[in-house]
Amino acid sequence: MADRVHPMPTPPPPSSSPPPAHDAATETTPLHPSFRGAPPPSPGTYIIQIPKDQVLRVPPPDRARRYKKLAARPLRRRRLRHACCAAFSAVLLLVLLAAAFVGAVYLVFRPRTPSFSVASLSIRGLDALAVSSSFTPQIDAAVRADNGANKKTGIDYRDGGEVTVSYSGKRLAAGPWPAFHQAPRNVTMFSTALSGKGVTFTEEQRKRLAAEQAAGAVPLTVEAIVPVRLRFGKVLRTWTVDVKARCEVTVDKLADKAAAAVADRGCRVKVRPLWWWW
Incomplete structure (x- = not known):
């Protein structure tokens, strides 16, 4: 007995109607505006990208002298602190050596008042x-x-x-x-x-x-x-x-x-x- 072939049902045509309400609720919404891409520039606006090292290290020509002066202040302060510390250490060392010398002389000679x-x-x-x-x-x-x-x-x-x-x-x-x-x-x-x-x-x-x-x-x-x-x-x-x-x-x-x-x-x-x- 010959097999009977049943025809497949024809799928319904795509509908342009919006999805159901329960499906729309499952879509994700951005939590913060920063996650979105940058807005496109307005017409007539140009974007120029400058290298990062030039932005931080190279001041404008009209302010180069002031920048150099301000940048040299921390170096002078460090040198001044180092010089003060060295001088204080030298004076303290001399005082300690003098005290040790006087103490040694006193222990050896034992001077008394006449x-x-x-x-x-x-x-x-x-x-x-x-x-x-x-x-x-x-x-x-x-x-x-x-x-x-x-x-x-x-x-x-x-x-x-x-x-x-x-x-x-x-x-x-x-x-x-x-x-x-x-x-x-x-x-x-x-x-x-x-x-x-x-x-x-x-x-x-x-x-x-x-x-x-x-x-x-x-x-x-x-x-x-x-x-x-x-x-x-x-x-x-x-x-x-x-x-x-x-x-x-x-x-x-x-x-x-x-x-x-x-x-x-x-x-x-x-x-x-x-x-x-x-």
């Missing part, structure tokens, strides 16, 4: 009992300088030192401190002549001085300012600095050819610290 005392005073021309409007005192002072505390450090007493004697804040006489070198573990006794002129007292000071003279206990102040330089060994020496000494003494008499007996109540010595001597 001590002073007034051995005697010979006073002339100062008599509170005398009827006089002014006095011209002449004082010979014997001073004892003791460097026994230093075993390795010598002391150079330089020119320009001064010794003064005062009573109740009024200067009576002044004279020079002699220049000499004092070796370690040395005690030196020296005498210096002091002189004054036109010394006057108030009535109250005159009465008090006369009473103290009659009692045999006149308080005086002996002060000295001496330029001193320390010597470590034979080569190493410090700068010259001033050493100040203040001694409170009491004498038993005034205006006598013989030296007055002195009761030394101690001398205070003021000197700068060791690091100041360098």
Whole structure:
């Protein structure tokens, strides 16, 4: 029996009608306008593309000088910072080396402050009992300088030192401190002549001085300012600095050819610290 062939149904013609609503809902919509392509230029507009390196590195000719000036500022600032850091480091290194040197010298030589005392005073021309409007005192002072505390450090007493004697804040006489070198573990006794002129007292000071003279206990102040330089060994020496000494003494008499007996109540010595001597 022969096979029967059934004809295929003819597909419907394409329709230009819009798709159903449920199919339109499945289409994707751009989330951001940037995803879309750039809008076409308007008619009569030209687009010129410039290489990126020329835009960033090559300024316009009219601003090339200003650009060069502004570009050089960071380089100058970096160089200035580097120079400042180098100078600060050098100064800090020098300070540390100097401190280490001073510390080593101190540990090796162990410098000590010298001590002073007034051995005697010979006073002339100062008599509170005398009827006089002014006095011209002449004082010979014997001073004892003791460097026994230093075993390795010598002391150079330089020119320009001064010794003064005062009573109740009024200067009576002044004279020079002699220049000499004092070796370690040395005690030196020296005498210096002091002189004054036109010394006057108030009535109250005159009465008090006369009473103290009659009692045999006149308080005086002996002060000295001496330029001193320390010597470590034979080569190493410090700068010259001033050493100040203040001694409170009491004498038993005034205006006598013989030296007055002195009761030394101690001398205070003021000197700068060791690091100041360098």
